[in-house]
Amino acid sequence: MTEQEAITNEESEELRIGAFICECGVNIAGAVDCYAVADYISTLPNVVTAVVNKYTCSDAGQAEIKNAIKDLNLNRVLVASCTPKTHEPIFRACVEEAGLNQYLFEFVNIREHCSWIHMWEKEDATRKAKELVRMGVARAALLEPLESSEVPVTNKALVIGAGVTGMQAAMDIGDMGFKVYLVEQGPSIGGKMAQLDKTFPTNDCSICILGPKMVEVARNENIEIMSYSEVEEVDGYVGNFKVKVKHKPRYLNIDECTGCGLCTEKCPVEVPYTEFNEGIGTRKAIYTPFPQAVPLRALVDKSICIDCGACIKACERGAIDMDQTETFSELDVGVIVVTAGYDVYDPEPNHDFGFGFYDNVITTMEFERLINASGPTMGKVVRPSDVQPPKRIGFVQCVGSRDKNSNIYCSSFCCMASLKNAQLLKEKYPETEVYIMYMDMRTPFRMYEEFYNRARDMGIRFIRGRPAEVTENEDHNIIARIEDTLTNEIVNLELDLMVLSVGAVASESTETIRQILKVSKAADGFMMEAHPKLKPVDTTLDGIFIGGMTQGPKDIPYSISQGSACAARATRFLAQGKAMTEGITAKVDDDICVACGVCVPMCPFQALSIEDDKLKILTALCKGCGTCMAACPTGALDQSHFKNEQLLAQVKNVFAYGEV
Amino acid sequence: MSDFEPDILTFCCNWCSYAGADLAGVSRLQYPTNNRIIRVMCSSRVEPIHILEALKEGTDGILVTGCHIGDCHYIEGNIHTDERMKEIVDALEHLGLKDRLRLEWVSAAEGKKFQETITDFVEKIRALGPNPLKEKAKEE
Numbered sequence: 001m002t003e004q005e006a007i008t009n010e011e012s013e014e015l016r017i018g019a020f021i022c023e024c025g026v027n028i029a030g031a032v033d034c035y036a037v038a039d040y041i042s043t044l045p046n047v048v049t050a051v052v053n054k055y056t057c058s059d060a061g062q063a064e065i066k067n068a069i070k071d072l073n074l075n076r077v078l079v080a081s082c083t084p085k086t087h088e089p090i091f092r093a094c095v096e097e098a099g100l101n102q103y104l105f106e107f108v109n110i111r112e113h114c115s116w117i118h119m120w121e122k123e124d125a126t127r128k129a130k131e132l133v134r135m136g137v138a139r140a141a142l143l144e145p146l147e148s149s150e151v152p153v154t155n156k157a158l159v160i161g162a163g164v165t166g167m168q169a170a171m172d173i174g175d176m177g178f179k180v181y182l183v184e185q186g187p188s189i190g191g192k193m194a195q196l197d198k199t200f201p202t203n204d205c206s207i208c209i210l211g212p213k214m215v216e217v218a219r220n221e222n223i224e225i226m227s228y229s230e231v232e233e234v235d236g237y238v239g240n241f242k243v244k245v246k247h248k249p250r251y252l253n254i255d256e257c258t259g260c261g262l263c264t265e266k267c268p269v270e271v272p273y274t275e276f277n278e279g280i281g282t283r284k285a286i287y288t289p290f291p292q293a294v295p296l297r298a299l300v301d302k303s304i305c306i307d308c309g310a311c312i313k314a315c316e317r318g319a320i321d322m323d324q325t326e327t328f329s330e331l332d333v334g335v336i337v338v339t340a341g342y343d344v345y346d347p348e349p350n351h352d353f354g355f356g357f358y359d360n361v362i363t364t365m366e367f368e369r370l371i372n373a374s375g376p377t378m379g380k381v382v383r384p385s386d387v388q389p390p391k392r393i394g395f396v397q398c399v400g401s402r403d404k405n406s407n408i409y410c411s412s413f414c415c416m417a418s419l420k421n422a423q424l425l426k427e428k429y430p431e432t433e434v435y436i437m438y439m440d441m442r443t444p445f446r447m448y449e450e451f452y453n454r455a456r457d458m459g460i461r462f463i464r465g466r467p468a469e470v471t472e473n474e475d476h477n478i479i480a481r482i483e484d485t486l487t488n489e490i491v492n493l494e495l496d497l498m499v500l501s502v503g504a505v506a507s508e509s510t511e512t513i514r515q516i517l518k519v520s521k522a523a524d525g526f527m528m529e530a531h532p533k534l535k536p537v538d539t540t541l542d543g544i545f546i547g548g549m550t551q552g553p554k555d556i557p558y559s560i561s562q563g564s565a566c567a568a569r570a571t572r573f574l575a576q577g578k579a580m581t582e583g584i585t586a587k588v589d590d591d592i593c594v595a596c597g598v599c600v601p602m603c604p605f606q607a608l609s610i611e612d613d614k615l616k617i618l619t620a621l622c623k624g625c626g627t628c629m630a631a632c633p634t635g636a637l638d639q640s641h642f643k644n645e646q647l648l649a650q651v652k653n654v655f656a657y658g659e660v
Numbered sequence: 661m662s663d664f665e666p667d668i669l670t671f672c673c674n675w676c677s678y679a680g681a682d683l684a685g686v687s688r689l690q691y692p693t694n695n696r697i698i699r700v701m702c703s704s705r706v707e708p709i710h711i712l713e714a715l716k717e718g719t720d721g722i723l724v725t726g727c728h729i730g731d732c733h734y735i736e737g738n739i740h741t742d743e744r745m746k747e748i749v750d751a752l753e754h755l756g757l758k759d760r761l762r763l764e765w766v767s768a769a770e771g772k773k774f775q776e777t778i779t780d781f782v783e784k785i786r787a788l789g790p791n792p793l794k795e796k797a798k799e800e
Contacts, residue, residue, distance in 0.1 A: 083682045084699070112685025113697055117775075124693040132696060518733050520676065523769040540675060540768075541733075584701065604735040625734035626705025630744065642700055644707070651714045654696045655667045657798045 015046040017140050018074040019133065020065055022056035022081035024111055031115035033126045037080070040130045044137050048072050056081050062094045069098040076140040080108040080133045085540075086531060101145035103583065103641055108136035131656055138653035142646045146583035151620070153239035153334040155574045158183065160231055160513055163191020164210060164556060165548025166339035167217050168563030169570075173337075174222035176567070178574045181331055182217070183226045183245055185509055186275075188293035190214050191341055195276060195365065197372040199556055200420040201451040207292050207374070214294040226329070227295055230509075234336070234516050237623065238543030239579040243331040249324040251286075251300035256319035259288055259296030263311035263320065271304050274376065277369045281376025286311045286320075291374060334579075335543045335570040338527065339563060340513050342504040342549035345400025345407070352399055352406075353480075353500055354470040359385040360478055360495075361470070363502045364395075364417055371424055381425065383497040385476040390496030393425060394435040394480060396466060401503030401553075402439065409524045411503030411553040415442045418501045419455045426458045434460045435493060437467060437482055445557075463491065470498070504553040517544055526552040537565045542579065545570050584624035584641040588615050593636035599628035666720035666785040667794075668695045670778070671710070673703045675733040676767050677725035683771030691775045692782045695723075702726070703763075704737035708748050711761060715752075718797030721760050721785035723777070728765040738765070759788055 019041045023029035034052045042050040049072055053061040056079055068074055077095050081087060084107040092102035110129045118125035155178055159170045162184035170182040182189070193199075194214075196206035217223055226245055233244040269285035276290045285305040288298050300311075300322070312320045344365050347355035355361045360383045362370075373379035383390045395418040401411040415438070422434045436455075441462070443452045456462070467480035478495045506525035514521060519539045520528040527546045530538040537545050547562035548554065554562070573579055586607070593615050600608045600615075607621035608628060615636070629637035629644075638644055672678035678699050684691070700706060703726030714722050724745060726738040745763040752758040764777050 083685075085679060085682055109682075109697070112682040116685040116688050117691055118693050119688065119690060121693055128693045128696070135696065135698075515730060518675075518731070518735070520679070520768040521731065528768055540679070602740060604737070623734060625702035625737050626700060627702060627734065627737045627740050630704055630707045631740070639701075639705065642705060644709070647698065647700070647705075647710055648713055650698050651669065651710055651719075652717055654669055654698075654714075655718065657718070 013075060015076060015141050016048045016072065016074050017046045017076040017078060017137060018065070018068045018072060019047055019050040019078045019080065019137065020056050020061070021050065021052045021110075021133070022061070022079065023052060023054050024081060025055065028081070028111050028115040031119050031122055031125045032110060032129045033122065036126055037110075037129045037133055041133050041137060044134060046076075046141050047137060048074060057087055057090055062090075065091070065094055066098040069095065069100055075100065076104050076106065076143060078106040078108060078133070078136050078140050080110045080129065080136065082111040083109050086534065102148075103146040104143050106136050106140035106143060108133050131654060134656060135650045135654045138649040139646050142643070142649050144640070144643075146640050148580045148583050149619075150578050151237075151239050151581050153573050153577050153579050154241075154332045155179070155577065156181070156331070156333045157335045157337065157570055157574065158231075158241070158243055158331060158333040159337045159339060161185075161191070161338065161340040161509070161550065162189035162217070162225065162227070163339060163341045163548060163559075164193045164213070165341075165550075165559040165563040166191070166337070167213060168560045169337045169339060169547060169566045170223050171217055171220055172564050172567030173571055173574075174220040176571050176575070178222060178571065180223045181226060181245075181333065182223050183229050183231055185228070185230050186289070187228045187250065187297070187299050188289045188295070189217060189225060189227060190292070190294065193556060194290065194292065195278070195368060197368045197375075198420060198424060200416040201447040203420065203423070211292040214292065218294045225295065228299065231513060231516065232328070237581065238541075239334045239573060241333050241336055241543070243333060243336075245329045245331060247327045247329065249326055250297065251302065251322050251324050252298055252319045253321055254295065254297050256317045257297045258317065259293075259298065261288060261298075262314045262316070263298055264288065266310040266314040268308060268310060269304055269306055277376045278363075278366045280366060280369055335545070335573050336517070337545045337547065337566040337570055338513055338517065338519070338550050339546070339548045339566070340510040340550045341507050342510070342553065343507040345502040345505050347399055347500055347502060350405070353396055353467055353498065354472065354478065355500055358470070358472045358476070358478060359383075360390075360472070360476055361498045361500065363500050364414070364421065365502070367421055367499045371421065371428070381429070389429065390432070392433045392435075392495045393497045393499065394437060394478075394493060394495045395422060395499045395501050396480075397436065397438040397501045398466065399500040399502045400505065407503060407505065407524065409553065410442065412442070413553060413555040414501040414503055416448060416451065416555065418499070419443070419451055421499070422460045423455055423458060426460060435463055435495070436460060437463045437465060437480070439464070439466060463493070504549060507549075510550050517541065519544060519546065522552070524552060526550065537562055537569055543570070543573055582624060584639060585619050585622040586617050586624070586626075586628055587638050587640055588617055589636045589638070590614060592634050594634055596633065598633060599631050599637055602628045602631045664786060664790055666694050666782060666790070667718065668721045668723065668778070668782055668785065669714050669719045670695055670697050670723040670725060671703065671706045672697050672699050673726045673733070674699055674701045676727040676731065677764075677774065679768035680725075680766040680770045680774040683768065684774045687771050689771055689775040691778045694782045695778045702732070702734050702737040703741040704734070704744075706741065706744075708744070708751070711748055715757055715760065715791060716793055716797065718791055718794035720788075720791045720794065721762070721781055723781055724761070724763050725766045725777070726763075728767055731767065757791070760785065760791060
């Protein structure tokens with residue numbers, strides 16, 4: 001018998017609970033009299049010791065727990081400190097090191113749920129802390145040792161979304177020697193960065209630095225790109241996810257197509273719309289997304305195709321297959337990285353700053369395509385109303401950001417994006433008057449403030465204020481009426497073209513994937529990380545990671561860093577080849593169960609079935625939600641670690657009624 | 661009963677409202693001290709007996725909180741919670757206790773909503789007065 005079994009398996013042994021009350025500096029002690037809590041707790045049944053620590057999670061605090069387990073022969077440990085969301089694993093590991101089963105540890109939150117929310121009510125906060133710990137003691141007395149099970153990890157990864165963040169994540173995981181499926185809903189990888197003209201603060205051509213990276217991704221032997229595909233279903237748990245991917249029909253055989261473009265040349269259907277150029281310009285019914293696309297393969301837009309067959313005749317390799325239908329793949333992966341990107345804020349519904357009313361009000365993304373040498377105008381900046389070069393251009397900042405009517409958050413990249421676009425204009429057309437209308441210019445990080453200074457030196461005019469009124473005159477020029485808050489003057493600025501510096505919003509695909517995976521949503525609509533500081537790319541779900549714009553607005557270097565961070569965090573599981581699952585699953589008492597089957601349809605994971613008049617639980621499928629046992633009419637089902645008697649002990653011991 | 665301070669018990673889902681309560685704490689959003697939290701993995705773990713026992717123990721108000729519909733960590737646990745709570749409320753109506761149970765959806769990002777929910781519920785229960793079973797519970 002191991003030491004651990006000796007401690008935990010003796011049913012007849014007396015209960016010996018050790019309680020450790022953390023002051024967390026003044027975080028808890030500032031509002032809770034921890035010594036009074038310890039004094040009270042030491043009077044409760046089965047409590048052998050109740051001590052106060054300055055910081056229970058520190059080395060010294062943990063050493064005190066371990067010593068007490070040994071010296072006082074503790075068989076239950078309770079820590080009253082912060083949240084189990086961050087600290088439970090630390091204390092569980094601590095008690096395990098001292099030979100106690102980790103499930104014999106009880107956590108009570110007296111910081112987030114007490115001291116921090118009752119900062120100026122010391123008496124009531126102390127009484128509450130006593131009652132919370134009392135509730136914990138009652139539960140601790142009924143805890144039972146459980147075993148976590150080790151599950152093997154499928155040594156493959158899924159990356160959802162092949163923008164620059166997803167590409168980086170996929171390459172890093174691939175370079176570490178693991179197979180990666182890189183699923184992209186669009187026909188090419190590259191994401192939004194592929195559409196940008198130049199990138200701040202160095203003004204490199206975006207596609208010139210991204211293009212080679214895209215080729216590198218395609219060349220990586222461990223990466224399997226699934227373009228024009230969408231994740232439909234995800235099942236399973238860390239190490240063993242089962243993923244269903246839908247491959248949308250391109251109406252051509254991707255292995256035969258060489259991207260030569262002969263089909264596009266012969267196609268007679270041309271529509272005034274392009275996805276890649278933000279709606280500007282035209283494209284054919286059969287087309288390749290853009291010249292640097294990876295994979296460089298065509299696709300057919302069936303909504304406008306007239307089935308004339310010109311492309312079929314033109315294709316020398318017989319690649320075109322108009323009868324293609326959608327197909328599906330089933331993937332087994334151990335970890336999932338979500339880099340599903342963002343959408344730019346759409347000013348159309350609210351007609352922000354006249355967008356949608358006036359032709360010469362456009363968005364930054366449209367501007368990026370206009371000034372891009374491979375864009376619809378070959379890089380010649382013209383205004384929509386008369387296709388003439390504008391002489392006076394204004395950028396309006398914080399459109400869809402820092403605005404109570406749309407999104408309250410700062411999208412972080414737009415100041416720099418407008419500074420960049422303003423500089424490009426000045427370089428290309430030195431005579432152009434360029435204005436930036438802003439609330440605050442935000443330029444943190446290396447070389448960003450210098451970039452701002454450079455823009456000022458180039459003669460770009462900054463007006464601190466945003467247009468209160470936007471109108472159009474007979475020449476289709478935009479008149480922006482602004483209060484310049486630095487000079488206290490009202491300015492009526494006549495512009496030939498006005499560019500709205502639109503912020504980022506969570507993309508529809510981010511929301512779809514979020515719902516499939518059940519990742520939490522932050523208040524701003526983006527996916528939520530497990531911890532804002534300590535776990536910025538983890539989610540609360542083991543084995544699922546988020547990076548780039550999926551997690552919130554950020555610029556390219558930050559996104560790429562998160563891509564690499566996701567890869568590193570995810571690969572830990574792949575490299576170890578195993579993961580631990582919680583032992584908090586459903587249990588059935590066969591003597592009580594009458595095999596009525598009421599619980600079976602309750603389980604969303606198909607872990608329950610009736611076989612030979614008995615309830616069978618597939619523990620590997622059980623995720624420990626507790627839905628089934630709440631439905632059990634006989635009380636035969638129970639959940640380990642959240643047993644009925646444990647929950648009832650909490651319910652019955654919560655309020656001490658004047659005792660404390 | 662002007663000095664009556666209600667005893668409130670809140671069941672929190674590990675994935676959403678518990679984290680929402682944590683966020684309220686991290687954000688130092690102050691709310692009344694009347695509330696005590698019991699953590700479960702999913703709001704659907706809460707059984708009628710937990711609520712009835714709590715009332716029997718003299719708890720003045722019980723909040724069951726879970727993920728918004730569509731956001732359940734376990735796909736549809738909160739849908740079962742919703743159905744069960746409606747049935748329990750019906751049963752409590754016969755006992756004159758129905759207003760003492762409330763179901764709310766609070767996400768991990770809704771620290772403010774958690775604060776507002778508790779504050780509002782405490783006020784409602786304060787106005788309602790003590791649980792009639794409280795005196796008996798105190799005697800025992």
